[in-house]
Amino acid sequence: MDSPPLPPPILIIEAVEKQFRRGTETLHILQGIDLQVRRGEFVALMGPSGSGKTTLLNLIGGLDRPSRGRVAIDDQRIDQLSDRRLAAWRARHVGFVFQLYNLLPVLTADRNVELPLLLTSLNKARRRQQVALALRVVGLTDRARHYPRQLSGGEQQRVGIARAIVTDPTLLLCDEPTGDLDRKSGDDILDLLQALNRDHGKTIIMVTHDPHASARATRTIYLNKGQLSATAVA
Amino acid sequence: MRFLHLIWSNLKRRKLRTLLTLLSIVVAFILYGYLSAIARAMDQGVSLAGADRLIVRHRVSITQPLPESYLRRILAIPGVQNAAHASWFGGIYQDPRNFFAQMAIIPEAYLDLYPEFLLPADQRLAFIRTRTGAIAGRRTAQKYGWNIGDRIPIQATVWVRQNGESAWEFDLVGIYDGAEEGTDTTNFYFHYDYLDEARAFGQGLVGWYMVRVQDPDQAATVARLIDAEFANSPQETKTETEGAFLRGWAQQIGDITTIMSAILSAVFFTILLVTGNTMAQSVRERTEELGVLKAMGFDNLLTLALVLAESCLLAILGGTAGLAIAWFLIASGDPTGGALPIFYFPRQNLLWGILIACGLGLAAGWLPARQAMRLQIAEALRRI
Ligand SMILES: Nc1ncnc2c1ncn2[C@@H]1O[C@H](COP(=O)(O)OP(=O)(O)OP(=O)(O)O)[C@@H](O)[C@H]1O
Numbered sequence: 001m002d003s004p005p006l007p008p009p010i011l012i013i014e015a016v017e018k019q020f021r022r023g024t025e026t027l028h029i030l031q032g033i034d035l036q037v038r039r040g041e042f043v044a045l046m047g048p049s050g051s052g053k054t055t056l057l058n059l060i061g062g063l064d065r066p067s068r069g070r071v072a073i074d075d076q077r078i079d080q081l082s083d084r085r086l087a088a089w090r091a092r093h094v095g096f097v098f099q100l101y102n103l104l105p106v107l108t109a110d111r112n113v114e115l116p117l118l119l120t121s122l123n124k125a126r127r128r129q130q131v132a133l134a135l136r137v138v139g140l141t142d143r144a145r146h147y148p149r150q151l152s153g154g155e156q157q158r159v160g161i162a163r164a165i166v167t168d169p170t171l172l173l174c175d176e177p178t179g180d181l182d183r184k185s186g187d188d189i190l191d192l193l194q195a196l197n198r199d200h201g202k203t204i205i206m207v208t209h210d211p212h213a214s215a216r217a218t219r220t221i222y223l224n225k226g227q228l229s230a231t232a233v234a
Numbered sequence: 235m236r237f238l239h240l241i242w243s244n245l246k247r248r249k250l251r252t253l254l255t256l257l258s259i260v261v262a263f264i265l266y267g268y269l270s271a272i273a274r275a276m277d278q279g280v281s282l283a284g285a286d287r288l289i290v291r292h293r294v295s296i297t298q299p300l301p302e303s304y305l306r307r308i309l310a311i312p313g314v315q316n317a318a319h320a321s322w323f324g325g326i327y328q329d330p331r332n333f334f335a336q337m338a339i340i341p342e343a344y345l346d347l348y349p350e351f352l353l354p355a356d357q358r359l360a361f362i363r364t365r366t367g368a369i370a371g372r373r374t375a376q377k378y379g380w381n382i383g384d385r386i387p388i389q390a391t392v393w394v395r396q397n398g399e400s401a402w403e404f405d406l407v408g409i410y411d412g413a414e415e416g417t418d419t420t421n422f423y424f425h426y427d428y429l430d431e432a433r434a435f436g437q438g439l440v441g442w443y444m445v446r447v448q449d450p451d452q453a454a455t456v457a458r459l460i461d462a463e464f465a466n467s468p469q470e471t472k473t474e475t476e477g478a479f480l481r482g483w484a485q486q487i488g489d490i491t492t493i494m495s496a497i498l499s500a501v502f503f504t505i506l507l508v509t510g511n512t513m514a515q516s517v518r519e520r521t522e523e524l525g526v527l528k529a530m531g532f533d534n535l536l537t538l539a540l541v542l543a544e545s546c547l548l549a550i551l552g553g554t555a556g557l558a559i560a561w562f563l564i565a566s567g568d569p570t571g572g573a574l575p576i577f578y579f580p581r582q583n584l585l586w587g588i589l590i591a592c593g594l595g596l597a598a599g600w601l602p603a604r605q606a607m608r609l610q611i612a613e614a615l616r617r618i
């Protein structure tokens with residue numbers, strides 16, 4: 001029986017360690033992390049609070065650099081890029097979705113979604129088009145001119161997702177995207193992420209505490225005591 | 235400027251705070267504009283003084299008169315091209331508060347010496363020909379609503395007429411303009427002959443002389459020759475260039491310019507602190523937002539530029555509003571109601587004002603902008 005050839009890994013993490021100094025103490029948060037994620041995967045990252053999930057996601061998204069080891073995305077080592085080039089790389093390749101949505105309260109939904117496009121060379125008309133498209137994907141076309149405070153949590157998170165996908169990034173990184181939502185709104189967000197993965201082929205890595213959420217992913221990995229494993233450690 | 239909307243939205247975040255900061259900037263710049271105009275009025279004309287003109291006055295004081303007969307002797311001194319005299323009248327028009335200078339002159343000689351007073355040829359002729367004729371500067375004429383043909387009554391404070399009356403009447407035959415913005419157009423001039431013939435005493439006396447020298451480089455020499463000519467006479471003279479004369483005048487009032495600079499420095503320093511504090515607060519309360527922007531790919535330099543642009547926008551908005559308001563206030567008259575003969579916003583100070591506004595924006599935004607630039611994304615987002 002021939003299985004279709006697996007797509008090549010889009011993310012390769014090798015022997016990554018991350019330490020923080022707190023006073024005189026050195027905290028070893030990540031120790032020897034190896035991970036590969038293929039194009040089109042929807043990976044759920046679980047683990048107890050304080051296990052380093054956000055820290056790992058930050059390393060993948062180029063928000064921070066590993067103390068040791070390599071992080072490569074699309075054959076590009078990002079752990080060695082200068083701040084400036086790393087910023088340019090993020091603008092092209094990653095979209096972030098945060099637990100608390102993190103929209104700019106002073107901007108309307110469409111202006112929030114437009115923000116990452118300001119860093120591209122697109123003109124105003126093209127930016128408008130892209131924003132409209134992203135808002136349509138998340139089903140918020142009629143809320144474009146609303147400010148975040150005029151939207152429910154679930155709606156704000158959908159704006160957050162629209163903002164993350166508007167530049168069509170290589171990777172979508174979500175840190176507890178449903179962590180602050182009720183079951184119903186959370187389910188809507190998960191439906192949306194699942195659709196983005198299935199219908200638009202988006203590669204997604206999602207941190208979550210919720211088994212209900214991880215069930216939507218194509219694969220779940222666990223972080224515990226600085227190590228990754230394929231199964232939950234009791 | 236695709237980021238303008240973002241910058242503007244951030245300013246609107248705390249409307250009251252932005253408004254108050256803006257207001258204090260506006261007030262500071264109004265003050266700056268006003269003080270510039272006053273400082274300019276104080277050293278009125280010093281910069282515009284004719285380098286080729288000398289003022290000859292009584293050695294003791296400008297208030298002591300000189301004989302009219304000096305004119306011929308001055309004209310005979312080598313290096314003198316032209317000379318004229320003027321006498322202070324010091325009368326009152328309707329109300330003692332309506333102050334403007336009135337001077338008795340020989341029209342032709344005086345106007346020849348002061349080409350910066352622009353008078354149409356027909357009005358000039360009428361002035362020369364009309365014994366009771368007078369001309370007024372544009373500002374004074376406008377202030378009192380005078381038109382050519384009006385009869386202007388002026389009450390003498392010193393020069394009563396031979397019939398014992400102190401009321402004089404003049405026929406306004408001309409209104410002069412200034413060739414430059416700083417030219418004094420508040421004066422009122424009339425015939426010396428009219429005054430001298432009708433006054434009860436003081437015949438044959440004049441206030442001071444103005445002399446034009448042939449060569450400005452020889453001004454000092456000519457001045458010495460003039461003073462030598464009248465040395466050891468009952469009315470000795472003191473001759474100096476017009477610039478020196480006016481400067482001496484200004485210094486009597488005190489070194490106001492220095493005091494004003496000190497006040498302005500203090501005001502701008504305060505404004506710098508106010509604006510800097512506004513920006514610092516604004517950046518502090520948006521630490522997470524700045525982290526999110528950086529996560530999106532806004533690099534450090536862009537983050538720095540955005541905060542600086544915001545601070546500059548605030549300063550320039552307030553600055554231009556303040557300068558514009560100052561401009562209108564100054565154009566509508568000086569605060570003493572006429573005691574400052576020239577009162578305008580010098581263009582140079584206006585340009586400086588705009589530069590100061592830009593500098594204020596940069597200086598006030600610098601520390602917060604650097605803080606925003608150096609913000610570590612992971613740290614900024616962790617604060618949530
Ligand atoms: N900049 C830092 N300096 C010092 N310690 C840090 C720093 N960042 C993270 N840590 C520590 O690293 C550990 C892992 O943090 P991280 O935020 O990655 O955990 P997490 O798995 O995302 O937890 P949670 O589920 O609560 O979000 C924590 O103990 C945290 O205190």
Ligand SMILES: [Mg+2]
Nearest residue numbers: 053054055175
């Ligand atoms: Mg976390």
